[in-house]
Amino acid sequence: MNKLISVFSCFALLLFFSGTKPHFSAPAKAPNILLIMADDMGFADIGCYGSEVATPNLDRLAAKGIRFRQFYNNARCCPTRASLLTGVYPHQAGIGHMSNDPEDSTSFNYNLPGYQGSLNNKCVTIAEVLKTKGYQTLMSGKWHVGYHGEQRWPMQRGFDKYYGLLAGATNYFNPSGGRGLMLMNEKVKPQGENFYLTDAITDYAVKFLDENKKESKAPFFMYLAYTSPHWPLNALEADVKKYRGQYKKGWKALRQARYEKMKALGVIDKNAGLSDADGADWDELSAAKQDEMDHRMALYAAQIDRMDQNIGRVIKQLETSGELDNTLIFFLSDNGACAEGGLLGGGLPENLGTKLGYLLSYGQSWANVSNTPFKKFKHWVHEGGISTPLIVHWPKAIPQGRLGKFTDQYGFLPDIMATIVDVSKAQYPSTYKGNEIVPLQGKSLLPLIYGKETPVHTAPVFWEHEGNAAVRQGNLKLVSEYHTGQPVQWELYDISKDRSELNNLAATMPQKVAELSAAYQNWARYVGVIPYSEVIKIREGKRKAPKTGI
Known part of the structure; x- marks a missing residue:
């Protein structure tokens, strides 16, 4: 009998330390x-x-x-x-650089899957x-992920109610013109002298x-x-x-x-x-x-x-x-x-x-x-x-x-x-409205x-914006700053000891630089990153957009 109690005690301790079951009850009502x-x-x-x-x-x-x-x-x-x-990563959603502007429907729209300037149908x-x-979905504020074309607006992307500005910035006292205000799908004017x-x-x-x-x-x-x-x-x-x-x-x-x-x-x-x-x-x-x-x-x-x-x-x-x-x-x-x-x-x-x-x-x-x-x-x-x-x-x-x-x-x-998918018990879809969705x-x-202090990420996570690039895996971060016409200069930091990125380890850890930079290149191909020098040429009309993307 004592041996049986001991087995159950060990099993209980194993469950506790493994974190397979939280020591509290999550809310019964959907949060x-x-x-x-x-x-x-x-x-x-x-x-x-x-x-x-x-x-x-x-x-x-x-x-x-x-x-x-x-x-x-x-x-x-x-x-x-x-x-x-x-x-998903921004390139996978169609905004690898920026969203198009109210004044120009072609700005930041490079006819590239990862750079179309608005949320795509793959997300x-x-x-x-x-x-x-069964949630009611509400939004108030700045959208900035699609301007030209009503299908790109908040209420066409799942929101039941919306107030705010579609553009990226505006005068706080007098939002106007293309940088003005929307209520639901209609343009509205700021109300009151003290707006x-x-x-x-x-x-x-x-x-x-x-x-x-x-x-x-x-x-x-x-x-x-x-x-x-x-x-x-x-x-x-x-x-x-x-x-x-x-x-x-x-x-x-x-x-x-x-x-x-x-x-x-x-x-x-x-x-x-x-x-x-x-x-x-x-x-x-x-x-x-x-x-x-x-x-x-x-x-x-x-x-x-x-x-x-x-x-x-x-x-x-x-x-x-x-x-x-x-x-x-x-x-x-x-x-x-x-x-x-x-x-x-x-x-x-x-x-x-x-x-x-x-x-x-x-x-x-x-x-x-x-x-x-x-x-x-x-x-x-x-x-x-x-x-x-x-x-x-x-x-x-x-x-x-x-x-x-x-x-x-x-x-x-x-x-x-x-x-949010986890806490709401929703199902993240593989297809939506007839379109395949990026995982x-x-x-x-x-x-x-819930209090379980263990790493969320074991695989690398990545960044790219205007040619600036980074990879983080565990405590190590590989990062580079884009300079026109210059080759990539990778820097390597141990973020657990050097969050301010003061001690570049690239020269002393070349194998890790090679490993993480290779991971970055594979990721960049997967999500449809285009070298920023090429993006600039495409934007300036000096080069046609290549066929690429997810």
Whole structure:
């Protein structure tokens, strides 16, 4: 008898340590899902990841959820959104570079399967998948994965309700023309003298959620895609006042302060390196220029602050309706901080703090702060270009001992689709509306959410944008920066010891460079990557598009 008890005890212990059965019960009711995306926000730009910007609502989600130290996007707006929504690599979804523009139906449309500039018919969106499980699918915010042709719009790709802009950016106070607003499938004008885009996106998100509660009672999927803090630097005066004058010590001092706070919070290891400063010399600027740069950063901070205030409104609505505990919430950014506009930013200084301007940006020197402690920016696939905060909040499922903790396991965008398929018990299709669908490329993060701290990815994951390329497998990352007319120069880093990519191991580990670069080439052929030098020639009309693709 004692021997029998011992056998059963061993078996029970084996089950426990193998993780084959979680030590809690997942929610019986199908969970709601809220996917929140910020736009052009750096890794260190919110409070719970090291920023001085006030983000109490995101900090609250982090304190009652889990945070990822290592989660990756695709370095640019369109490729990220394509991959996030579909669970496949951006080239497989048809947006290997960018989406076409409102002003030009042919821009970023190269007649290539992987570069058509809009979501293709070989992928499905999260909304299309969740509708098969009875979810009401709602979206408010920036689309940017297909503009010309109604068949490319949100409601034609699975969403029941939509409000926002189809394009990539607009003036926050006066969205107009091709960069204007849509409600369902109709163009609409901004309402009221005090219109502000971040507020309006939230107004409709709350409205849609309220309608769902009253009319549908179905579980919902809400994709809340803010344009904040993407340029133009348009912010409300009351929010700007909180930050005006705080940035006159300059970017070097602020970057050091964030670096120290990130170590204290546990966002980065206490021994993590800080990459070299990549900005102008603050002390060489005139007093007037320093004041202008303080103003630019204050506007940027105010945009993030306002976004957080609006996320708080959505959380309050979920609390009021009794849905917060059973809502799985993700928050992330679409790429690293944006260095567009040069070292000191773009746009006319006299437009700062007004309702005018479109190309107003805060510049590379401040973006280097936003990406603390990493190097490079949006467009590149070094850590500064592809690293995003990821907060996951789900009170009914995350074990109590995990709340407020970090995970060191890494993931990337297709994992969001895989996780949503997993928690909703939906079936990811092999065919949809008569089209063969690319297999799901992500892995479910559910084991991490449930507290099982084991690697999600054992096979390599890949990136390519504008010729910038990377592979990550385990702790090793192979990465290269594109330079016109120059051969690829691979760099190799051990991310577990060198997240800031300061110690290039390529010369000492040539076999690993050869192995990972060969894996990259095989992947590139599989998903339909075209060498960026050829993409440029095709775009300029100097070469016909080759027949290639999935």
